[in-house]
Amino acid sequence: MVLIMGIFDKIKSGLTKTREQLSARTMDVISLFSKVDEALFEELEEVLIMSDVGFETSGEIIERLRQKAREERIQDGEALKKALQSIIADIMGADEDFAVGTPTVILVIGVNGVGKTTSIGKLAGYFKSQGKKVVLAAADTFRAAAIDQLEIWADRTGADIIKQQEGSDPASVVYDAVSAAKARRADVLICDTAGRLHNKKNLMDELAKINKIIDREFPQAQKEVLLVLDATTGQNALSQAKSFKEAADITGIVLTKLDGTAKGGIVIAIKQEQDIPVRFVGVGEKADDLQPFSPEDYVRALFE
Amino acid sequence: MAFDSLTEKLQSAFKKLRGKGKITEADIREGMREIKLALLEADVNFKVVKDFVAKVTERAVGAEVLESLTPGQQIVKIVHEELTALMGGSNAKINISPKPPTVIMMTGLQGAGKTTTAAKLGGLMKKQGKRPLLVACDVYRPAAALQLEVVGGKLGVPVFKIADSKSPVDISVAAIAHAQKNGNDLVIIDTAGRLHIDEALMAELIAIKSSVPVTETLLVVDAMTGQDAVSVAKSFNEQLALDGVILTKLDGDARGGAALSVRAVTEKPIKFIGTGEKLEDLEPFHPERMARRILGMGDMLTLIEKAEQTFDMKKAEELESKLRKQQFDLNDFLEQFEQMKNLGPLENVLGMLPGVNKKALAGAQLDEKKMGRVGAIIKSMTPKERRNPDIINSSRKRRIAAGSGTQVQDVNALLKQFEQMKVMFKQFGNMKKGGKGKMRFPFA
Numbered sequence: 043m044v045l046i047m048g049i050f051d052k053i054k055s056g057l058t059k060t061r062e063q064l065s066a067r068t069m070d071v072i073s074l075f076s077k078v079d080e081a082l083f084e085e086l087e088e089v090l091i092m093s094d095v096g097f098e099t100s101g102e103i104i105e106r107l108r109q110k111a112r113e114e115r116i117q118d119g120e121a122l123k124k125a126l127q128s129i130i131a132d133i134m135g136a137d138e139d140f141a142v143g144t145p146t147v148i149l150v151i152g153v154n155g156v157g158k159t160t161s162i163g164k165l166a167g168y169f170k171s172q173g174k175k176v177v178l179a180a181a182d183t184f185r186a187a188a189i190d191q192l193e194i195w196a197d198r199t200g201a202d203i204i205k206q207q208e209g210s211d212p213a214s215v216v217y218d219a220v221s222a223a224k225a226r227r228a229d230v231l232i233c234d235t236a237g238r239l240h241n242k243k244n245l246m247d248e249l250a251k252i253n254k255i256i257d258r259e260f261p262q263a264q265k266e267v268l269l270v271l272d273a274t275t276g277q278n279a280l281s282q283a284k285s286f287k288e289a290a291d292i293t294g295i296v297l298t299k300l301d302g303t304a305k306g307g308i309v310i311a312i313k314q315e316q317d318i319p320v321r322f323v324g325v326g327e328k329a330d331d332l333q334p335f336s337p338e339d340y341v342r343a344l345f346e
Numbered sequence: 347m348a349f350d351s352l353t354e355k356l357q358s359a360f361k362k363l364r365g366k367g368k369i370t371e372a373d374i375r376e377g378m379r380e381i382k383l384a385l386l387e388a389d390v391n392f393k394v395v396k397d398f399v400a401k402v403t404e405r406a407v408g409a410e411v412l413e414s415l416t417p418g419q420q421i422v423k424i425v426h427e428e429l430t431a432l433m434g435g436s437n438a439k440i441n442i443s444p445k446p447p448t449v450i451m452m453t454g455l456q457g458a459g460k461t462t463t464a465a466k467l468g469g470l471m472k473k474q475g476k477r478p479l480l481v482a483c484d485v486y487r488p489a490a491a492l493q494l495e496v497v498g499g500k501l502g503v504p505v506f507k508i509a510d511s512k513s514p515v516d517i518s519v520a521a522i523a524h525a526q527k528n529g530n531d532l533v534i535i536d537t538a539g540r541l542h543i544d545e546a547l548m549a550e551l552i553a554i555k556s557s558v559p560v561t562e563t564l565l566v567v568d569a570m571t572g573q574d575a576v577s578v579a580k581s582f583n584e585q586l587a588l589d590g591v592i593l594t595k596l597d598g599d600a601r602g603g604a605a606l607s608v609r610a611v612t613e614k615p616i617k618f619i620g621t622g623e624k625l626e627d628l629e630p631f632h633p634e635r636m637a638r639r640i641l642g643m644g645d646m647l648t649l650i651e652k653a654e655q656t657f658d659m660k661k662a663e664e665l666e667s668k669l670r671k672q673q674f675d676l677n678d679f680l681e682q683f684e685q686m687k688n689l690g691p692l693e694n695v696l697g698m699l700p701g702v703n704k705k706a707l708a709g710a711q712l713d714e715k716k717m718g719r720v721g722a723i724i725k726s727m728t729p730k731e732r733r734n735p736d737i738i739n740s741s742r743k744r745r746i747a748a749g750s751g752t753q754v755q756d757v758n759a760l761l762k763q764f765e766q767m768k769v770m771f772k773q774f775g776n777m778k779k780g781g782k783g784k785m786r787f788p789f790a
């Protein structure tokens with residue numbers, strides 16, 4: 043399928059820089075040491091830390107690698123690299139389709155500036171290309187011009203948009219949008235929300251309220267809650283995942299800005315600790331710069 | 347608040363060091379290991395951490411520490427000094443051009459917070475008597491110019507844009523002319539977020555710089571940034587010769603290690619920090635305070651400044667004289683509580699005090715409830731009762747409890763607390779005027 047091919051190329055091109063950087067280091071490390079010794083493990087751990095995997099998770103992964111190397115009597119660097127890849131792929135889980143039934147509601151949440159609205163624009167384009175009817179809910183009523191921003195994406199992708207005035211109650215926008223999605227027999231309703239720092243209790247309460255409205259008003263719909271994470275973010279993403287999970291049960295992550303040099307390794311720690319899978323990756327600012335996440339591709343692109 | 351967990355880590359590291367009379371080289375290494383882990387967890391770049399730890403170890407392993415009577419103190423001092431030095435010596439200001447207008451260009455990755463920060467900076471400079479002009483040069487992100495117009499409007503700062511232009515260079519040039527004609531002595535150019543590896547877009551910023559006289563090129567960095575902060579900052583600095591950095595979203599719970607990383611690779615000062623979504627939430631960056639905070643010395647200075655701003659000086663004088671005459675009553679007590687509330691959430695206030703860690707603050711929310719109860723109880727008293735609490739007998743107590751929706755025990759507890767406070771203030775009042783108590787070093 044053309045779509046699938048495109049996906050693979052995109053991930054690869056999006057991660058080219060990532061791959062070059064990370065694998066350049068990995069390769070150095072591996073060619074530097076002819077045999078598998080303690081220094082090599084330490085260097086590999088360093089590479090993981092530099093990819094934002096985090097100290098703890100990196101340590102655990104390297105521990106597993108040590109064990110595997112012992113059990114399988116791994117002698118050379120190349121085989122060790124393969125073993126490391128398979129360990130990380132194993133943590134990230136199996137390739138799995140993000141299948142949406144009709145109707146589906148997707149609530150998109152995250153801290154400020156991570157790429158929620160842009161990802162919604164991209165998702166709208168993605169579902170539109172599958173011939174689905176898409177409605178967007180402009181429930182970021184707080185940030186200046188947020189509604190206009192989403193409206194431009196609605197125009198670009200041919201999605202419907204439900205909105206109210208800036209400053210109105212976001213829960214009421216979502217309420218309206220659910221009614222509209224039902225009335226118009228939409229396949230997918232995607233709700234934008236204002237960026238919020240996860241340590242602000244009142245804003246997280248507001249989010250929980252929005253989440254409840256969806257459950258109450260649209261119980262027949264398949265519900266997805268996507269947390270958007272910026273690949274540039276470090277260890278704080280763990281805390282974001284934890285807090286947002288308390289407000290709304292996250293079903294997946296959208297990892298954005300992978301077209302930069304950041305590796306987004308914190309998603310490995312999040313999957314390991316909180317079992318939240320990555321669903322999509324963002325690799326640019328255009329409508330088609332969004333791709334379903336494939337653990338295999340991600341790990342391969344990281345190390346090749 | 348930022349850096350809290352790092353504080354905890356370092357505190358526990360130092361506790362280990364403090365346990366002994368004299369520390370050995372091995373102790374220092376153990377302490378440094380803890381510091382290394384803490385810094386890594388705080389997202390300080392791996393290489394920056396390595397350098398930092400090496401530097402501090404080198405200084406600490408000398409006789410200077412080993413011969414010292416209080417080795418723990420000595421190490422805290424060294425780590426603190428190095429941390430302060432790494433984040434910049436002193437609080438840096440915006441450079442003002444001798445030939446107006448001063449031109450500030452905001453740059454950074456997507457989503458770092460440039461537009462909001464540009465507006466905040468405009469608002470701040472306006473308060474300081476400048477006549478700023480905001481310039482909308484983000485021609486890519488949908489509705490970016492509109493966003494700037496809205497925030498500019500809220501602050502009463504004019505916004506310059508050319509609706510049908512896709513050229514940030516043209517817009518900047520026209521904006522300078524506009525500023526000169528309209529007497530704007532400060533021009534703040536908001537640019538689109540871009541990746542440091544996007545050559546075309548980086549070239550655009552270089553073109554702006556060569557077309558208009560930019561006084562200050564500022565890099566806006568999200569406090570949540572991880573290891574990549576180093577490559578981003580290095581790249582922007584190499585291509586644009588930065589003058590400074592603004593760190594945003596410090597009201598989150600990120601430990602903000604990016605501050606150290608960025609400073610280490612660019613050697614450019616962090617000039618401001620963004621501490622909230624409101625347009626006045628922009629503060630000068632104080633490296634020394636930040637370093638103290640990291641070390642668990644607390645941000646005493648900030649707390650004191652904040653308290654000074656909040657507490658009404660005249661009322662404070664009145665209170666002092668009342669204290670001296672020992673006329674402190676429940677009305678004053680209530681007022682004290684109200685002023686405490688104005689300082690902000692209890693958690694924030696306590697977080698600035700030395701030696702208070704986040705875990706210990708877990709109950710703070712409860713206390714705030716208690717504080718609310720105090721207000722309710724006192725407000726249920728008659729003016730006479732407030733002035734003279736001695737007349738409050740058990741039937742009055744029952745009435746007050748019912749009126750405030752509390753229990754008689756609560757009323758009793760409050761009255762007891764009030765008595766204790768009176769005793770405390772009495773001692774306070776007996777203290778010689780001007781004889782300020784010497785602040786104790788938290789690690790002594």
Ligand SMILES: Nc1nc2c(ncn2[C@@H]2O[C@H](COP(=O)(O)OP(=O)(O)OP(=O)(O)O)[C@@H](O)[C@H]2O)c(=O)[nH]1
Nearest residue numbers: 154155156157158159160237299324325326456457
């Ligand atoms: N390079 C790159 N930029 C992205 C990506 N996704 C989003 N962006 C950019 O990041 C910036 C912020 O994106 P928004 O979609 O406005 O982020 P948001 O989370 O909705 O922001 P708030 O609503 O303000 O909290 C914009 O400039 C986007 O173009 C991505 O995958 N790669």
Ligand SMILES: [Mg+2]
Nearest residue numbers: 158159182188
């Ligand atoms: Mg948005």
